[in-house]
Amino acid sequence: MSEMVKKCPECGGINLFWNREKGEIICRDCGLVIEDKMVDFTQEWREFDSSESESRRRTGAPMTFTQFDQGLGTEVGQKSDLFKLDGADRNKFFRLRKWQYRISTAIERNLKLALAELKRVSSFLKLPKSVEEEAARIYTLAVQRGLVRGRSMESVVAGALYAACRRHEVPRTLDELSEASGIEKKEIGRTYRFVTRELGLTILPSNPADYIARFASALKLSAETQSKAIEILEKAQKIELTSGRGPTGIASAALYVSALIHGEKRTQREVADVAGVTEVTIRNRYKELLEELKLEKEIKKTKKKKR
DNA sequence: AAGACGAAAGTGGTTGA
DNA sequence: TCAACAACTTTCGTCTT
Numbered sequence: 001m002s003e004m005v006k007k008c009p010e011c012g013g014i015n016l017f018w019n020r021e022k023g024e025i026i027c028r029d030c031g032l033v034i035e036d037k038m039v040d041f042t043q044e045w046r047e048f049d050s051s052e053s054e055s056r057r058r059t060g061a062p063m064t065f066t067q068f069d070q071g072l073g074t075e076v077g078q079k080s081d082l083f084k085l086d087g088a089d090r091n092k093f094f095r096l097r098k099w100q101y102r103i104s105t106a107i108e109r110n111l112k113l114a115l116a117e118l119k120r121v122s123s124f125l126k127l128p129k130s131v132e133e134e135a136a137r138i139y140t141l142a143v144q145r146g147l148v149r150g151r152s153m154e155s156v157v158a159g160a161l162y163a164a165c166r167r168h169e170v171p172r173t174l175d176e177l178s179e180a181s182g183i184e185k186k187e188i189g190r191t192y193r194f195v196t197r198e199l200g201l202t203i204l205p206s207n208p209a210d211y212i213a214r215f216a217s218a219l220k221l222s223a224e225t226q227s228k229a230i231e232i233l234e235k236a237q238k239i240e241l242t243s244g245r246g247p248t249g250i251a252s253a254a255l256y257v258s259a260l261i262h263g264e265k266r267t268q269r270e271v272a273d274v275a276g277v278t279e280v281t282i283r284n285r286y287k288e289l290l291e292e293l294k295l296e297k298e299i300k301k302t303k304k305k306k307r
Numbered sequence: 308a309a310g311a312c313g314a315a316a317g318t319g320g321t322t323g324a
Numbered sequence: 325t326c327a328a329c330a331a332c333t334t335t336c337g338t339c340t341t
Contacts, residue, residue: 245331279311287312318334
């Protein structure tokens with residue numbers, strides 16, 4: 001087992017808080033999230049969504065940032081939650097709430113609005129609950145650190161959602177976020193970068209394979225084509241064909257090739273549309289894939305079979 | 308006629324002096 | 325702070341099916 005972190009590497013504070021549900025440690029002083037050895041995310045939100053007594057999760061001993069703030073923001077379940085807390089936690093609850101109120105009613109009102117907006121966008125994109133909560137936490141931290149000033153609330157919400165998606169490996173493209181939130185793509189990108197940098201959130205570079213499933217189903221491609229595409233992606237990554245390029249471009253090219261191989265041809269235009277890139281980008285990646293991975297043979301093979 | 312291909316010029320963002 | 329730079333887009337003409 002890894003040893004417990006005792007100090008925040010960012011600010012040196014010792015006021016750390018362990019969120020059992022997420023398997024993370026959060027520094028209460030600066031908001032840094034210290035990953036306690038990357039947990040398997042899929043497992044995480046399966047556990048989140050299914051079974052497991054809800055009430056316990058919502059009200060259990062660890063008071064998370066998210067829950068606390070959500071309770072405040074929505075004014076739902078505050079009282080019933082209180083019943084389930086023991087004395088010490090109840091005191092903590094009141095203390096925190098008072099403190100929060102004191103800061104400013106403006107912040108509170110802002111949060112309420114923002115969380116509503118966040119919920120709207122999130123459900124529009126059909127994002128899992130765990131991502132929504134992560135985004136809410138990010139947004140809350142951003143507000144507490146005064147990062148929203150000078151930016152529209154909506155754009156920060158969008159940025160928080162984008163970051164949360166990335167962290168949970170269910171990436172959505174900036175285009176999709178943009179469509180759902182009505183904020184310009186570059187604006188979302190800007191606030192996303194700003195917020196993650198200021199909060200010290202570590203975001204892994206998104207993996208092209210994470211996009212495959214969604215694109216494939218949008219194009220109605222078979223499961224075999226999907227797994228072939230992922231196989232291609234893995235090979236491509238081995239020879240560093242993927243570094244520095246946009247993940248969506250690579251994903252769509254791999255999907256395009258794999259569709260050809262399996263005789264489920266889609267036009268470059270079709271693939272380009274669902275992936276939110278241009279045909280040209282697909283062509284460039286596609287060309288590289290053919291050259292580096294000697295895939296021509298496989299394509300020709302299926303062509304002959306068809307005759 | 309539609310799709311695939313590629314050249315050329317433009318855009319927004321990163322990097323390094 | 326600015327210029328060089330890489331990735332990606334837009335546009336458009338040509339070739340292929």
